[in-house]
Amino acid sequence: MRGKGDLLLAQVARHIEDRIAHGRLLPGDRLPSERALAVQLGLSRNTVTAAYLRLEKQGTIRRVAHRGAFVCPSGPPDNPIEWSSKISRQAHLLDEPVLEMLAQSRLPNLRYRLSAGTPALSCFPLVPFRKAVNKILAKDAPLAMAIAPTEGQPRLRRAIAAYHQVESSHILVVAGAQEGIDLLARCLIEPGDRVIIDRPTFPGAIQALQAAGARLVEWDTAEWSIEALERLLIAYHPKLIFTMPTFHNPTARTMDEEQREKLLRLAARYQVPIIEDDVYSRTRLYGSVPPSLYRLDQHNVVIYLSTFSKVLAPGLRLGWIAAPPHMVKQLSLIKMRANLFTEGLSQLTLAELLENGTFDEHLARLRTTHTALQQIAVNALRQNFSAEELEFSLPRGGLYIWCRWRRAVDMEEVLLRAQQKGASVAPGRAFFAASPDENCFRICFTASSERDLPEAIRLLAEAFHSAE
């Protein structure tokens, strides 16, 4: 038979359990102190203490010395973690479909890959590269394997600085242009900042800028109208202009020198910095290339970004930023917490190839190969598509032909059919920050062999014509 003390104790415990059951006390909440509850209920403190002990024993609450008693989490103690509930809102914001689509286009079973942007790896200077790697491993293995400055291996920084005719302190080595964009976004963007970008533009830039919280405003590359840009500057007070003025990805358009000068003056006047994404200027096929914005800049308004991915090999993961030294310092602080520094052996090997002339010789060979491949792609496009159904650019540089299907079509369906046939192209909508032109797609003409390229385009045409 239970005594009166037991009954009171059970009532106190029930009182607490009820408050938990009705959500008045939540997991982690602190319970009233034993003394306070005793006074409130008109009971002895011992009774309340005994009730709390029982609640603790049954796992309902947890008493912590000097802090009080707390409601325990309610689930069974062995619950596996629901990881997806732990992902931050920011990470969820990632445009997963676009990224998935890009990942899709790298499926290993694709025979004809016109999607990703890769230079002709058949031109890769393997013999001099191998020689350079072995030279570095024979002479400088400790340097290649040790902790290195975040800003980059001094030898590679010097080689790149010499190209720009600046001091090494202006150069930050990055693991490809994408890392450069991400570091710049993390350094410069506050959530909500407006950024002017080209319309269309590189999907990786859209992703990295949006992930940093930027709201993107599109500047149409069909004109690159300076008047239109000024209207955007006035209307949006943007933080940055992100532009790709030379052999633009995906359109391959190039801004002329007069436009560049006007753009620079406007940026200086409105005090809006320019990030010049100059990934493609060394992929010239015909004609001449205007000086970079960075070179023309008189007002310290341009940060310059480029990579060896599109002219040597993407697998090397080597690019660079050219910027005022204090910005190089600030960006390298961010890189330090992102990944400390960039891989050593590839940096030193590339420095060797830049110094011994291999890189320049390679660029000349690459140009010949890319020019031939472009001609093959253009011929195949003309053979397989009529001018009434498809319009496309005839670029003087870059790796891409930007195409637009003139008739109504379910582009997703077409590209899926092409993939099933083993051919992939980059869907146009990935290149727009807003209101995409769904009828566009991008062909990379440099990543396939002379033999595969016409076949890939033939399969693509088949996919189009069967989907209509």
Added chain:
Amino acid sequence: MRGKGDLLLAQVARHIEDRIAHGRLLPGDRLPSERALAVQLGLSRNTVTAAYLRLEKQGTIRRVAHRGAFVCPSGPPDNPIEWSSKISRQAHLLDEPVLEMLAQSRLPNLRYRLSAGTPALSCFPLVPFRKAVNKILAKDAPLAMAIAPTEGQPRLRRAIAAYHQVESSHILVVAGAQEGIDLLARCLIEPGDRVIIDRPTFPGAIQALQAAGARLVEWDTAEWSIEALERLLIAYHPKLIFTMPTFHNPTARTMDEEQREKLLRLAARYQVPIIEDDVYSRTRLYGSVPPSLYRLDQHNVVIYLSTFSKVLAPGLRLGWIAAPPHMVKQLSLIKMRANLFTEGLSQLTLAELLENGTFDEHLARLRTTHTALQQIAVNALRQNFSAEELEFSLPRGGLYIWCRWRRAVDMEEVLLRAQQKGASVAPGRAFFAASPDENCFRICFTASSERDLPEAIRLLAEAFHSAE
């Protein structure tokens, strides 16, 4: 002689200029429409239009078709950009002094470098490495140089997955543990989230977590008390527990298996995930190592992180995360926008070294060398410091000896003097998220030669004794 129209025009222009001068109209503001201003001032619209034209000609305002007239930026049109004013608040939050200090400790003129954490590079298996590099370049150069999956080269993922006895889909290759921490922080932390970290802990973790907006709560590694941890879980509702239970950096402490089991149960109960930073478990010198939290985990609460930097070479920039496949996918979406994928040649070379047994043989040699170096360091510490002035750990693994000066001293002054003598150690305060123990410092005993190590410690002792 000026007509009445000219006078009125000048008055309108003055009216606008005054409003700008007094800050009633700011750069970027829209002016009243010409029609509205004409009505307001009782003038003809032509007069107002003429005044606006004059203001535009002198650069005060800018008229934009269909939008109206706007106040121009006031500075001279050729102002160079003040880049430092463009840096985001987030980037300014970086603990620049700490990062600067870390950068300082890598100064090239330092002869005796006990600061950075590097394994004995004299053990680096250069001959098999060179052989493996050449084999990859002969057989798999296109694979090494091409665009590769963000998750890592399949061959390296398989080799690492085999070690953990999991499927490849659980493995994400990262460019060193620092990238792993940064990706996890970007994936999981929302600004303001609490994260429980070891006290003290790796400065790079403090930096990356804080940069993602985490507020850090320290869990003292002197005890790794499970009761203390539960109090923290109750008091702070943290998002994550970030811990380094094996040969902890900097203290070299190891959590025993019973504590690990309790920690796992607690994490499951409170549904708080654990990130296990297991960078040092393969640097065992004596005794045995308890199973990792990841291996013991029954509740899917642990994400595991490690690197080859501390057992092979930091210059390789290769580490990995082991996690549930959907988290690997989520993290690789973030890595995709951070840098697309990790360098190819080093990944394939490392896979070769893991597969052909070189890595395991290397670990055995490394252990012998590190054990000898530790003995030399301990002897030198005992010779140059008395037990009354310096206490230090005697670790059974890791690369570090964690030291504490028992008397009052200006540690900054001591470390500066040591640097002037050419010897650097890692200052203790970098390892604390809050209220640092300034009297601590960390010695890396594996990065110096047998000859340099005693001399470096002698110089350090000189710096201490001269500063007192």
